[in-house]
Amino acid sequence: MDTYAVVGNPVTHSKSPFIHARFAQQTGKIMHYIPLLAPLDGFRQTVLDFRKNGGKGMNITVPFKFEAYALATRLTDRARAAHAVNTFRFEAEEEILGDNTDGVGLVRDIEINLNFPLAGKQILLMGAGGAASGVILPLLQQQPCLLAIANRTPEKAVILQQQFASHGPIAAGSYQDFAGQRFDLVINATSASLHNELPPIPPDLFHGTALAYDMLYSSRLTPFLELARAEGVEHLADGAGMLVEQAAESFLLWHGIRPETRIVISQLRDELRRHAP
Numbered sequence: 534m535d536t537y538a539v540v541g542n543p544v545t546h547s548k549s550p551f552i553h554a555r556f557a558q559q560t561g562k563i564m565h566y567i568p569l570l571a572p573l574d575g576f577r578q579t580v581l582d583f584r585k586n587g588g589k590g591m592n593i594t595v596p597f598k599f600e601a602y603a604l605a606t607r608l609t610d611r612a613r614a615a616h617a618v619n620t621f622r623f624e625a626e627e628e629i630l631g632d633n634t635d636g637v638g639l640v641r642d643i644e645i646n647l648n649f650p651l652a653g654k655q656i657l658l659m660g661a662g663g664a665a666s667g668v669i670l671p672l673l674q675q676q677p678c679l680l681a682i683a684n685r686t687p688e689k690a691v692i693l694q695q696q697f698a699s700h701g702p703i704a705a706g707s708y709q710d711f712a713g714q715r716f717d718l719v720i721n722a723t724s725a726s727l728h729n730e731l732p733p734i735p736p737d738l739f740h741g742t743a744l745a746y747d748m749l750y751s752s753r754l755t756p757f758l759e760l761a762r763a764e765g766v767e768h769l770a771d772g773a774g775m776l777v778e779q780a781a782e783s784f785l786l787w788h789g790i791r792p793e794t795r796i797v798i799s800q801l802r803d804e805l806r807r808h809a810p
Contacts, residue, residue, distance in 0.1 A: 725756070
């Protein structure tokens, strides 16, 4: 039986094993998918040991997406653009194909599942880490009016701006740099919700916002989404749909089959509610 894994630190919270089990049932694929905790200083060895023991592929979550990019021996175009990898496919001759399915997962969730076209929109992306870098190019490919990147350390946002400047209208700065500016869509790509915290959002950031999207998922509203609701944002979404959509893209890379996602998104939300604290 082929074995796959999601590797991260922490990783016990990951719903990727649940999702891929549903995909396997749906498509008739026989596979084993496990969570794999890597020491913070032991990502490379964890990956190589897993492959040596017969592993066929991996998903990579925080905080290892940049290390995964460096470890890959071959990259897809979208992984190369992101400088971050969230999917490995192990190939012959010790080759490791690195891909990044985060961006296509986010775009499919927003445009298809939430029916929110991105063309011509003003978008604010909060954060400049691996989660943010993986979604910038796919967002710009939808031709928004502007994609602004805000980060606590603005220099990191500026690096991403320079990296993607040739792909579309993009701005970068601190959170305060965008105070008073109107955005149709605000995306939280920081890890703040993981710690039940808020990014340093300036007052009135959600003025005129139609959709607030948190890339992390939860059985209840994250602090970011709670604030957005209090500020009058009508449409709120967490990252459960994105998680399923990016997982479907990984499944396609491994097996050549794209599973149906809507039913699995519904199953995932039921699972989150069942295990809510």
